[in-house]
Amino acid sequence: MTMRRISEFLIGLVFGVGLLLSGMTDPGKVIGFLDIGGLWDPSLAFVMGGAVVISFFAFRIARGWPASLYGRVIMLTDGKAIDLRLVLGSALFGIGWGLSGFCPGPALVSLGAGEWKAFVFVAAMGIGMALEAYLERRSQT
Amino acid sequence: MSIDFVHFSPFSAIFGGALIGLAAALFILAHGRIMGVSGILGGLVRPLKGDWGWRTRFLAGLIAAPLLARLAGFMPEARIDSSLIVLVIAGLLVGFGTSLGSGCTSGHGVCGIARLSPRSITATLIFMAFGIATVWAMRVIGWGP
Numbered sequence: 001m002t003m004r005r006i007s008e009f010l011i012g013l014v015f016g017v018g019l020l021l022s023g024m025t026d027p028g029k030v031i032g033f034l035d036i037g038g039l040w041d042p043s044l045a046f047v048m049g050g051a052v053v054i055s056f057f058a059f060r061i062a063r064g065w066p067a068s069l070y071g072r073v074i075m076l077t078d079g080k081a082i083d084l085r086l087v088l089g090s091a092l093f094g095i096g097w098g099l100s101g102f103c104p105g106p107a108l109v110s111l112g113a114g115e116w117k118a119f120v121f122v123a124a125m126g127i128g129m130a131l132e133a134y135l136e137r138r139s140q141t
Numbered sequence: 142m143s144i145d146f147v148h149f150s151p152f153s154a155i156f157g158g159a160l161i162g163l164a165a166a167l168f169i170l171a172h173g174r175i176m177g178v179s180g181i182l183g184g185l186v187r188p189l190k191g192d193w194g195w196r197t198r199f200l201a202g203l204i205a206a207p208l209l210a211r212l213a214g215f216m217p218e219a220r221i222d223s224s225l226i227v228l229v230i231a232g233l234l235v236g237f238g239t240s241l242g243s244g245c246t247s248g249h250g251v252c253g254i255a256r257l258s259p260r261s262i263t264a265t266l267i268f269m270a271f272g273i274a275t276v277w278a279m280r281v282i283g284w285g286p
Contacts, residue, residue: 007171008195012202013209015164015176020210020217022157023150028220032145034276041145043154048250050158051165055255058166068173075173078258089242090264094271096234099279100223103246104239105178105203110219112204117221121232126186128236133187
């Protein structure tokens with residue numbers, strides 16, 4: 001039980017160190033990656049490549065398991081069809097990502113590094129999430 | 142297009158990416174969850190009973206990573222050139238968009254593509270395209286990052 005909790009923390013730590021090493025926590029580098037029409041830094045394509053190749057096998061293995069190592073349900077059911085929510089949400093996210101060079105994971109790591117600008121971004125991100133959740137709840141009632 | 146060889150870092154990128162993949166692999170195999178940061182964080186915004194412990198522990202590890210990096214003597218630079226108002230607008234868009242689209246770079250971009258999910262592949266193509274278009278537009282109108 002305790003080991004399970006520690007491992008949740010440690011996996012977050014491994015992920016954060018990976019983000020730091022990869023260059024994803026440097027918004028200047030992220031914007032350089034998205035700037036394919038200018039001076040393009042292709043590094044982050046290698047990040048995605050490395051991450052996808054490793055996790056691909058894990059998802060393959062997990063598909064055949066009845067439960068996770070800690071006995072939890074393996075949540076691999078894919079959601080609904082490709083709808084307006086997915087398209088619009090991803091587009092808005094892309095604009096915010098391009099504007100700042102921050103996406104959620106690296107922004108939290110930068111917050112941990114004590115970057116006050118990351119704090120501003122994360123606070124705004126939390127408000128954006130809460131606002132969407134609120135509107136969603138309201139539209140359901 | 143020209144390549145920025147000054148900042149190009151394929152080896153640290155692959156190594157860092159492999160660690161990200163390892164974390165995603167451990168998360169699904171040990172805990173049965175998709176390692177998507179916006180989803181994990183979003184679950185704290187709309188909490189269900191007994192559902193916030195694992196989320197907080199994972200996010201705490203993520204936030205603690207720079208501490209470990211500093212202890213190990215490596216801490217890469219972060220160029221955050223955006224003004225305050227741009228950061229606020231971008232943060233609102235990222236928060237609202239990832240919540241509406243059910244995922245971000247980690248959930249859709251890494252885990253979703255690794256699972257060959259059509260939804261996630263679509264989402265990734267869209268946020269990449271809009272990210273590229275936004276950076277392009279900012280350069281064209283001369284409104285730097």
